[in-house]
Amino acid sequence: MNRIQRLFQEKKEGILNIYFTAGHPGLNDTEDIIIELDKAGVDLVEVGMPYSDPLADGETIQKSSSIALKNGMHLDLLFEQIKSARQKTDIPMVMMGYYNQVLQYGPKKFINRCSDAGVDGLILPDLPLFEFEEKYKDIFEAAGLGISFLVTPKTETHRIQKIDEVSKGFIYMVSTNATTGGEASFSNEQLDYFQRMKGLELQNPRLIGFGISSKKGYDAACSHSNGAIIGSAFIRALENGQNLSSTIHQFVNSIKNG
Amino acid sequence: MSNYEIDNRGFYGKFGGAYIPELLYPCVEELRSQYESIMQDEGFQEEFQSLLKDYVGRPTPLYFAKRLSKYYNTNIYLKREDLCHTGAHKVNNTIGQILVAQRLNKKRIIAETGAGQHGVATATVCALMGIECIVYMGEKDIERQAPNVKRMKMLGAEVRPAMSGSKTLKDATNEAIRDWINNPHDTHYIIGSVVGPHPYPDMVAKFQSVISEEIKWQLKEHIGKENPDAVIACVGGGSNAAGAFYHYMDEADVRLIACEAAGLGVESGETAATSVIGSEGIIHGSRTLLMQTDDGQIVEPYSISAGLDYPGIGPLHAHLIDSGRAEAVSITDAEAMKAGFFVSKMEGIIPAIETAHAFAALEHIKYKASDVIVINLSGRGDKDLATYVAWDNNEYQHNH
Numbered sequence: 001m002n003r004i005q006r007l008f009q010e011k012k013e014g015i016l017n018i019y020f021t022a023g024h025p026g027l028n029d030t031e032d033i034i035i036e037l038d039k040a041g042v043d044l045v046e047v048g049m050p051y052s053d054p055l056a057d058g059e060t061i062q063k064s065s066s067i068a069l070k071n072g073m074h075l076d077l078l079f080e081q082i083k084s085a086r087q088k089t090d091i092p093m094v095m096m097g098y099y100n101q102v103l104q105y106g107p108k109k110f111i112n113r114c115s116d117a118g119v120d121g122l123i124l125p126d127l128p129l130f131e132f133e134e135k136y137k138d139i140f141e142a143a144g145l146g147i148s149f150l151v152t153p154k155t156e157t158h159r160i161q162k163i164d165e166v167s168k169g170f171i172y173m174v175s176t177n178a179t180t181g182g183e184a185s186f187s188n189e190q191l192d193y194f195q196r197m198k199g200l201e202l203q204n205p206r207l208i209g210f211g212i213s214s215k216k217g218y219d220a221a222c223s224h225s226n227g228a229i230i231g232s233a234f235i236r237a238l239e240n241g242q243n244l245s246s247t248i249h250q251f252v253n254s255i256k257n258g
Numbered sequence: 259m260s261n262y263e264i265d266n267r268g269f270y271g272k273f274g275g276a277y278i279p280e281l282l283y284p285c286v287e288e289l290r291s292q293y294e295s296i297m298q299d300e301g302f303q304e305e306f307q308s309l310l311k312d313y314v315g316r317p318t319p320l321y322f323a324k325r326l327s328k329y330y331n332t333n334i335y336l337k338r339e340d341l342c343h344t345g346a347h348k349v350n351n352t353i354g355q356i357l358v359a360q361r362l363n364k365k366r367i368i369a370e371t372g373a374g375q376h377g378v379a380t381a382t383v384c385a386l387m388g389i390e391c392i393v394y395m396g397e398k399d400i401e402r403q404a405p406n407v408k409r410m411k412m413l414g415a416e417v418r419p420a421m422s423g424s425k426t427l428k429d430a431t432n433e434a435i436r437d438w439i440n441n442p443h444d445t446h447y448i449i450g451s452v453v454g455p456h457p458y459p460d461m462v463a464k465f466q467s468v469i470s471e472e473i474k475w476q477l478k479e480h481i482g483k484e485n486p487d488a489v490i491a492c493v494g495g496g497s498n499a500a501g502a503f504y505h506y507m508d509e510a511d512v513r514l515i516a517c518e519a520a521g522l523g524v525e526s527g528e529t530a531a532t533s534v535i536g537s538e539g540i541i542h543g544s545r546t547l548l549m550q551t552d553d554g555q556i557v558e559p560y561s562i563s564a565g566l567d568y569p570g571i572g573p574l575h576a577h578l579i580d581s582g583r584a585e586a587v588s589i590t591d592a593e594a595m596k597a598g599f600f601v602s603k604m605e606g607i608i609p610a611i612e613t614a615h616a617f618a619a620l621e622h623i624k625y626k627a628s629d630v631i632v633i634n635l636s637g638r639g640d641k642d643l644a645t646y647v648a649w650d651n652n653e654y655q656h657n658h
Contacts, residue, residue, distance in 0.1 A: 052423065052555040053541070055435055056279035062422060074553045099277055100540040104554030125279035126540065130267075150280035154442060159283075174281060 002144050003092035003120045004169040007043060008205045008226065015227025016218065016255065017207055018234050019046040019096065021064040022081070023073025025238055030081035031088075033238075036245050038091040040252035044207075046123065046229065047082060049075065049097030056125045060232035064239075075105055079113045086118030094121040094148065094169070102127075107136060111143050121146030121169045129166055137166070148172045153193040157200065164202040173197060173208045173225060186220055194224035215258040230255065262507040262578065268456025269545075271581060273573035276455035278543045281439045285447070286543075288362065290457045296361050297354075297464065309353050310468065313386070314343045316350075318469075320476035320632070325604045330620050331627050335480065336607070336635045337473055339498065346610065346637030347466060347498045348379035352448055354465035356383040359446035366390045366445045370420075370434040372399055372427035372494065373565035373612060374406025375637055376450030381415035391415040394433040396426035399564045406641050424558035427494070427568045431542050451495025452572035455543030459500075459572050466501025473632055474505055481630060488513040488625065491634040492615040493586075494530070494566035496575040498636035503584070513585065515623060516575055517615045519561035520588035522658070530559035532571040533579045533586040541570040547580070562591040562645065562654070565612040565637075585623070591658075593618040595649045598639065610637035611645060 007015070018037050022030045030047070037045050050068035054061060082093065095114065102110045102124060114122070122145060132140075132147065140147055146169030151160050153176065164171060175190060186194075197206055208221035209229030221228035234251060241247025268274050268290075278286055296302055310316040318338045327334045339347035352369075359367060367384050369391070371377030377393040384391035393410055397419045400407050410417050420429040431453075438447045452459040452466075474484040489506055491499035493516040506512040521529035529535065529549075536547040541556060548570040549557040559569040571579075578584035589597075598614035601607060609617060613636045625631060639646065648654040 053428070053432055055432060055543075056281055056439070058436070066422070069555060098540075098554075100550070100556075101554040103539055104537075104550060104552060125281075126277045126543070128275065128277060131275075152280050152284070154284040155280060 002146060003090065004044070004094070004146050007092050008170065011043065013226055014222050015043045015207060016252070017044040017046055017227060017229040018042045018252070019048055019229060019231030020234060020238065021048040021050050021061060021068050022078050023050055023068030023071045024064040024235070025067070027071040027073060028081070029244060030078065031085040032244055033248065034085040034091065034093065035089055036248040037252065038089045040249045041256065042091070042252055043227065044092045044094065046231070047078070047093060047095050049078060049095055049101055051098045051101060054098065058232060060235050064235045075101065079117045082119060083117035092120045093118065094123055094146070095119050096123040099124045099127040108139065111139055111145060114145055115143045119145070121148060123148045123172060125150055129162060133166060140168070150174050151197070153190060160197070160200060160202070164204050167204050169204065170226070171202065171204045171206050172229065173206050175208050175210045175212065175221070191224070198224065215255055218255050260508050262574065262583070264456065264460050268460065270574050270577035273544070273546045273576040273580070274456055274459060275545050276543055277540045277545060278455045279439070282435065282455070282543070285438055285442045286455050292362065293358060293457050293461050296358050297461070302357055302361065306354055306357055310350065314349050314353060315341060316468065317472045317476070318342055320473060320480065322480060323605050326601065329604065332625050333630045335477065335486070335630065335632045337469060337502065337632055339469065339634060339636045340607065340609065340613070340638035344375070344379045344382050345640065346375040346379070347469060347501060348376045348450055349382065350468055350501065351450065351462050351465040351497060352376070352379040352383045355446070355448040356387055356389070359389070359448070360387065362446060364444060364446035366392070366441065367448055368392045368394065368434050368437050368445055369448045369450060370394045370427065370430040371450060372396070372430070372567060373563070373610070374399065374403040374410065374641060375565060375610070377415070377417070378406050378409050378413070380448050380450070381410040381413035384415065385413045392437070393417050394420050394430040394437070396420045396424070396430045398425040399427065399430070402645065403564055403641055404644070426559070426564065428556065428559070435542065451497040452500045452574055453495040453542055453544060453570060459544065459574055462497055463500040463504060463574055466497050467504035469498070469501035469634065470503065470505035473502065477630070477632070485509055485512050486632045487629040488515055488623070488631045489634065490515040490517065490616045490619050490631060492517045492566060492612050492636060493571060493575055494519070494568045494612065495570070496572040498634050500572060500574055502632070502634035503578070507578070507583065514578060514583060515585050515587060515619055516579065517587050517589050517619045519563055519566035519594070519615055520590045521560040521562070523590055524588050528560040530561040530566055530568060531588040532569060534588055536571070544573050546573040546576040547571050563594065563611040563615065565610070566615065587619045587622050589615040589618040593621065595646070598646065599650070607635065608639035609635060610639045611642045613637050
């Protein structure tokens with residue numbers, strides 16, 4: 001059992017997952033950000049691998065990605081940073097990026113580096129389900145690595161069930177049909193979708209992401225799932241903050257306690 | 259069964275497929291599940307064919323280029339796609355896709371454009387059908403293709419600048435895809451080339467296949483046989499080449515020659531010669547050849563020609579080149595510009611700079627005096643006048 005599975009076994013609700021883009025704001029901030037997020041009481045950390053063409057992401061993550069790449073972030077360095085952070089924290093960590101990054105690095109080598117660095121799972125939004133099943137499922141299992149696929153309000157039930165069958169760790173419930181970083185409050189259509197997901201009694205826990213930036217959004221997400229994923233709002237906070245540690249603690253506090 | 263058709267998952271050999279985030283899945287799946295039946299529908303075909311004839315002006319001529327043939331000591335035929343309404347082959351595809359969009363009940367059209375030809379062709383069909391049109395165009399391309407920006411606006415389209423990355427075609431495509439993710443219900447995305455997730459490469463190739471369909475019967479009228487010895491076309495994403503090659507892909511005796519933009523030179527770091535310096539990967543939802551770093555970051559391309567300034571290549575072309583069926587030729591800016599001026603003076607036809615790359619291939623490839631060579635004259639050069647003039651005055655080179 002890896003750290004993600006253990007987390008969800010111990011904690012069923014109110015999970016807070018924070019995303020940040022590795023290499024942003026500073027090239028070597030990765031370790032500090034992970035450690036401080038852990039100290040601030042975050043449950044799960046999602047480390048974004050900056051990509052030149054992040055199709056599923058909105059402006060905030062795009063911008064942070066190009067800054068990170070300009071700062072010189074690359075995968076070898078990122079694995080070293082995560083490995084170093086792993087010596088100091090037991091917080092579950094997933095890496096989020098695009099399939100081409102894994103393909104070019106070499107999937108086997110990539111997965112080995114993940115295990116070595118103490119990464120617990122991956123999110124690759126443009127990796128097709130069938131390709132994962134045919135090419136990677138066994139290697140992921142052997143490495144004890146989880147995989148989270150995305151579900152959106154427009155995903156049909158039979159596909160949600162298939163995604164649940166293939167995912168291991170949690171399901172990433174996209175709150176809205178929009179790229180990351182929007183400021184949506186939940187509509188009736190979204191609430192229907194949350195209820196529908198709940199009713200399917202999936203084997204994986206569900207985390208809701210996209211468009212969550214405040215305690216209100218976090219609470220709403222938590223009342224309809226196992227927890228929330230926050231990305232763009234955190235990145236904006238890092239951009240505006242002076243001191244990394246105090247910015248992170250203030251941000252997490254504002255989400256949890258208002 | 260052809261070796262060059264897609265399989266049931268949308269792959270040409272190992273290239274193609276649909277590598278898309280779940281957010282895009284419903285949009286693409288709606289199109290994928292319906293495009294074939296829509297395109298085969300009799301009513302659709304009737305309307306498509308009639309618009310190609312009466313609105314686009316098809317069939318376009320296949321013209322025997324006498325002086326050029328004499329100069330190169332061979333037989334050169336030009337497929338005059340530059341005579342299509344709007345000045346390039348792009349409209350063949352946009353006519354087809356607007357009819358598909360109507361049948362999917364879409365009320366809003368988005369498109370990406372590089373040189374602006376696809377943007378103009380999309381704005382044109384949207385005006386024709388009275389549908390809202392938004393065109394994403396790289397900020398850099400907006401500057402260098404100003405006449406086409408004005409045309410799109412006059413046709414009623416909104417042109418939105420893509421400000422990220424290299425501010426060219428790649429980034430305009432990213433922005434269009436993001437728009438689609440954010441507007442899945444009412445919007446159809448008219449991709450302008452044989453790129454993107456399945457079913458786009460196949461659908462666009464089929465709409466453009468009218469080019470080689472016509473070449474076949476026209477060549478038969480000219481010389482008594484359907485097959486030339488070679489077909490030459492320029493390739494960015496590769497839609498005009500896909501159309502010109504389509505009905506010849508299974509005819510092994512016809513050489514298929516794809517001309518890529520080498521920019522300042524294949525090894526210069528300022529190039530768009532994807533098949534030479536690219537490697538297998540994923541761009542815009544398709545597994546294909548693309549220019550990238552060891553870390554899988556997409557490299558920003560360069561070409562004087564906005565329409566060829568793209569770091570990838572359609573998966574069909576990746577398959578044709580990888581399997582050895584097609585030959586790839588790299589043409590530098592200087593070679594293309596020289597060819598553009600030469601063809602203008604020799605045949606009285608000013609080609610688009612994209613198309614000029616195809617003419618420059620005549621300096622690279624081997625052929626016999628008895629050969630019959632068809633060059634796909636994909637677009638006219640009016641839009642490129644400023645660049646041609648700047649080049650002639652040595653001003654363009656000075657700035658690059």
